Amino acid sequence: MIAFPVFPIFTLLIVLGLAPVLPGIANRTKSALTGRRGAPVLQLYSDLGKLWRKGVVYSRTTTVLFRLAPVVLLATSLLAGGLLPLDGRVALLSFPGDLVAFAGLLGLGRFFLVLAAMDTGSSFEGMGASREVTFASFAEPALFLCFTVLVLATGQLQLAGMFGVPLAAAWPVAAPSLVLAAAGLFIVTLAETCRVPVDDPLTHLELTMIHEVMILDHSGPDLALILYASSVKMALFGSLIVGVLAPRAHEQRVLAFGELILGLGLVAIAIGVVESIMARLRMNRVPHLLVAASALAGLALILLLR
């Protein structure tokens, strides 16, 4: 008889509930560092509530794909969240090789978002879709290289194992590799969550947008789902970084989970700091940044393999 996984569900629900705070913290940090007051930290909740009450407008050129995409995007993000061991030892779902499923689920969500963007027939959205896919094809190898480092360092093929006890044991032996992998993951996070060196969430010009331009035609609850899903994505990648940097398997579960929440806040602040000290990269320089992330992870791998 399998016990009902109360604690993993509980932690997942809290993380999902708190996810919209993270972009708020990142933006607030940015405002504070640039001398403005900025939007409230809880702004995204109000936005989501407002969008949820609104009606939806569908263009006549769109098909069912367009309506499906937000749902698929959210569903895949939630499922991917279920794969992460949020308290540093047990995930809701766990099987050998689930790290591939994690990347695959996020990829599937992105795929549907891109399809929906192409479905509108707008040239702007097609352009955004093309950019998103180009950058994703550079970000994913970097993500997998980081995962490979973790697999080699811990000898575990599932996320719950990788971030569990073996990781704490790997730290004294392989600290430089793990730090490099975490740095690589941070760059991937910036790309995946569409933050500044890669994409500017505040831009108002379609020509310079990547993620924002793909969702221009979505409205009302659909847009709310997409915005929420992207904040969940930030929480997921943040948990990966915290998971690598702070192995918590030996601590009490509640304490370990509390540290995760704290760590997520710190990651959001770090994103805000990067956004305020860096200008956005030119489009053709973005792959270059992501290749650098791969190179960091590759170096970590070499150090482990020697």
Add this chain to the structure above:
Amino acid sequence: MQPVHDLLLLLVVLTNFWVLGTTRLSATIRATAIQGMLLAGLPIALYPGLSLHIVGLAVGTFAVKAIFLPFLLSRAIREAAVRREIEPLIGFTPSMLLGALAVALAFSIAPQLPLPEMRSYMLVPVSLSTVVIGLLVLTTRSKAVTQVVGYLILENGIYVFGLSLVERVPFLVEIGVLLDVFVGVFIMGIVVFHINREFDSLDSARLTELRD
């Protein structure tokens, strides 16, 4: 826990990647300055128990590689008013990948070399990869200043290799090498300045247009 010198060597590799990846000349110069500081820290970290030899080496390295040469180079770019590497022979992304390849090869080849016992297993691979990356920068970048930086990195790689033999190499030899590099870069700085004044450009590809 990882010893300090391994951490320093790792940072040396990261500064190499920094030079490979950045387009701004001032950033490449800053990277070499930081690399010089790391290299100055290395002998102290590798050979604890401060002997005059080691401290002299560290201080000399710091003065030349971390302060004087970067100062000279940044003066050169200020006077020549060049800011960016525009058209390298090999693009930034491929050169980064080549650099990663060089590091991978160095780490796989180094254990097979018949060398005496080392203080750190990372010394030889890091020096090999630094030499190769320096060569890469030296040969594929078109601005004269970046080529000087490439030469400096190459020399830094040789210096790291020399560190493994520090107990057997006389102090004078090392100081001589340091002086050589210093004079080399000094002359290159002057040459760069003159090239710029004659041709209004530091693009070394255009030197083939030289006619009398």
